[in-house]
Amino acid sequence: MSDQIKKVVLAYSGGLDTSVILKWLQVTYGCEVVTFTADLGQGGEVEEARRKAELAGVKDIFIEDLREEFVRDYVFPMFRANTVYEGQYLLGTSIARPLIAKRQIEIAKETGADAVSHGATGKGNDQVRFELGYYALNPAIKVIAPWREWDLASRTKLIEFAEAHQIPVLKDKRGEAPFSQDANLLHISSEGKILEDPWVEAEEYVYSRTVSPEKAPDRPTYIEIEFAKGDAVAIDGEQLSPASLLARLNMLGGANGIGRLDIVENRYVGMKSRGIYETPGGTILLAAHRGIESITLDRGAAHLKDELMPRYAELIYNGYWFSPEREMLQSAIDQSQASVDGAVRMKLYKGSATVVGRKSPHSLYSEAHVTFEEDSVYDQRDAEGFIKLNALRLRLLGKQQS
Secondary structure (H helix, E strand, O other), rough: OOOOOOOOEEEEEOHHHHHHHHHHHHHHHEEEEEEEEOOOOOOOOOHHHHHHHHHHOOOOOOEOOHHHHHHHHHHHHHHOOOEEEEOOOOOOOOHHHHHHHHHHHHHHHOOOOOOOOOOOOOOOOOHHHHHHHHHHHOOOOOOEEEEHHOOOOHHHHHHHHHHHHHOOOHHOOOOOOOOOEEEOOOOOOEEHHOOOOOOOOOOOOOOOOOHHHHHHHOOOOEEEEEOOOOOOEEEEEEEOOHHHHHHHHHHHHHOOOOOOOEEEEEEOOOOOOEEEEEHHHHHHHHHHHHHHEEEEEEEEHHHHHHHHHHHHHHHHHHHHOOOHHHHHHHHHHHHHOOOOOEEEEEEOOOEEEEEEEEOOOOOOOOHHOOOOOOOOOOOHHHHHHHHHHHHHHHHHHHHOOO
């Protein structure tokens, strides 16, 4: 194997798993390893990954702040479609993988690497998402997935390997971890170990971005979110960059106990998994976006979007961000947003994010038409013909069956 791979770009977090992978690649393939650490707003000190990579003898270390690109080019396009997987999941992990894969392929080209590697296991969705992205962007790239190759099948074996190769192991990583987490600016997910029994309620310490709704303030928080062509651009009159806006919504949502989700989802590989997700800002953004669309989108366009959305969500969940069908759907979705401008007033209160006001210069809402008072724009007698024409096939069917 060692003569097949000369240089590999590793998606590197600096945690135990990817630190072990880094050394394993060096030992097993005898190749040079380039590390890439993406700051997607996961929190913590990403520069710590640089120190660990240097200790491992890595020469080419890439640490990049991709928060703005992540929200602008991935999160916002997804939210234009009101994307939800299986009715609940806002795809916080799924939407981050294409960007990481894209940068790995770009770095591989910049550094002359002939392979890329990731730390996803052979049971999960992420292996599919990473590798579909790799192959879409570079069909000739070689992919190394250590979890599908090595015999380090337990955390105990990982720690033994780490200690044998002088890889630092944090004390709280010894033994069985209570659960695993993945985080970025859109969400944080917790899975595995103590969360594997779907009957057992998650303990409060699992949650890190939101207070419990019971402990949220007893008075509601009101905010106003402004939209331009379907994307949120300001909060309470303050223009914000995409990443800054989502971070602000995360803070507001977290303080009000918004965005908690306990779900059993269907993985692409075929099994079901239970996850605890926190998406405070995204939950507010989804409700607000649907609120502004309710007065700016024509009924036919809105209903068609709702029909397309599950397919679009499935494509993202399964890793097909760079597929032609996702791009086709995105074009249709983006065209629908041309007049989705205006403002939405949101009420945040003890776990709920409720639309309580909406306005737009392109509003299709006509008070003159819907008023219960006397009007001069709508002839109610027209409804009789409308109903009879729509009932014609039912009446013909009824006659045949009588």
